[in-house]
C-alpha cells in the first residue's frame with residue numbers, strides 16, 4: 001500500500017530508544033501523533049524566512065505570511081471538501097471548535113428549555129462545553145444511549161427528538177471504543193427534524209476520508225495535532241448560513257470592520273470568529289501535514305490501519321482474560337482493553353518500562369466509563385507509521401506483565 005520503512009524515516013522520533021534500552025513503540029496516537037520532518041521544517045522555515053503578522057501589513061513579509069496562512073485555509077477546505085474557505089475557521093483545536101459552537105449557537109438559536117442531543121460516548125469537550133452553555137442559558141442536554149458493545153442506539157436516538165431539539169452534537173469516532181458512528185444517518189435523521197448537527201472529527205480525520213459536503217453536517221471540528229500537524233491549531237467547519245447568524249466568539253483585532261464607542265461592526269466570515277493574531281505558523285504546519293497525508297493517500301492509510309487493527313485485535317484476543325471494549329465491526333484504529341484484574345495504570349506503567357507508550361485512565365470520557373461500569377482502560381491507538389512489529393511488542397509485553405501478576 002505504501003512503503004512503511006520509508007514513511008517511518010519521515011518521523012525522526014520513531015528511532016528513539018527509551019530508558020537507553022527499548023526502541024520506542026508509540027501507541028498513543030489517539031492522544032497525539034508524531035510529526036514528520038516536513039511539518040517541522042515548514043514551520044522552522046517560516047519563522048526564519050517569512051515571519052510577520054498576517055492581515056495587517058503592507059510590507060513584503062506580512063503579505064507573504066498572509067498568503068501562506070490563507071493558502072493553508074484552502075488546503076484545509078480541499079482536505080474536507082468544504083465549499084468555501086469562508087467556512088473554515090482556524091481555532092486552537094477540537095475543544096475550542098466545539099466550545100465556539102456551544103457558546104455562539106446557543107446564544108443565537110437556543111433559549112431556556114431548548115435541547116441539545118449528545119451521546120453517551122462523547123469526549124468531555126462535547127459534554128462540558130454544552131453544560132457550561134446550559135448553566136448560562138438554561139438549555140438541556142439529552143443523551144443517546146449506547147449498547148454494551150459500544151454502538152449508538154439509533155432507536156433511542158430517534159426517540160429523543162421533540163419540538164425543543166435545536167442541535168445534535170455527536171462524535172464521528174469514539175476515542176475510547178474506536179466505534180465509527182453512522183454519521184450520515186445521524187445527520188439525515190436530524191435534518192428530517194429540521195435540526196443541524198455538529199460532528200466531532202478529532203478521531204476521524206486522521207484515519208479516513210472526510211467529506212463535509214457529502215456528509216451534509218452543519219459543523220465539523222478537528223485538531224491539527226492528531227493528524228501529524230502541530231499542537232495549538234484546529235479547525236471548525238461551519239455552513240455559512242449558520243455562521244453568519246451566530247455572534248462572534250471573542251472580541252479583538254481582525255474580527256471587526258469598524259470600532260467606535262457607539263458600536264462595532266464585525267468582519268466577514270471566517271474572520272468574525274478569529275479574534276487576535278492567529279497561530280499562522282501552526283496553520284502552515286497543519287497544511288503541510290494534510291498535504292503529507294494526501295501524498296500517502298488517506299484511503300491507503302485507512303486500509304493499512306484497518307489491517308493493522310484487525311491483526312492487533314486477533315493477536316490480543318489470544319491472551320487469557322483479555323477484554324477488548326467496543327464493537328468488532330466499524331472499529332477504528334483505537335483498542336481499549338483490560339486484562340483480568342490488572343489495573344490499567346499498572347499495565348500502562350509496566351508497558352512503559354518496555355518502551356511501549358499507551359494511554360491509561362478514563363480518556364476524558366467519564367460518563368462512558370460509568371456506562372461500561374469501569375474506572376478506566378488501557379488504550380493502544382495506531383497511526384500510519386505503526387507496524388505489526390509494534391503490535392507484537394505490545395502483545396509480548398502484555399503477556400510478560402500477565403505472568404508477573
Ligand code: PMP
Nearest residue numbers: 093094095123125175200202223
Ligand atoms: N474529541 C475527541 C473524540 C477526542 O479524542 C479529543 C482528544 N482526545 C478531543 C475531542 C479534544 O481534542 P483537543 O484536545 O485536541 O482539543
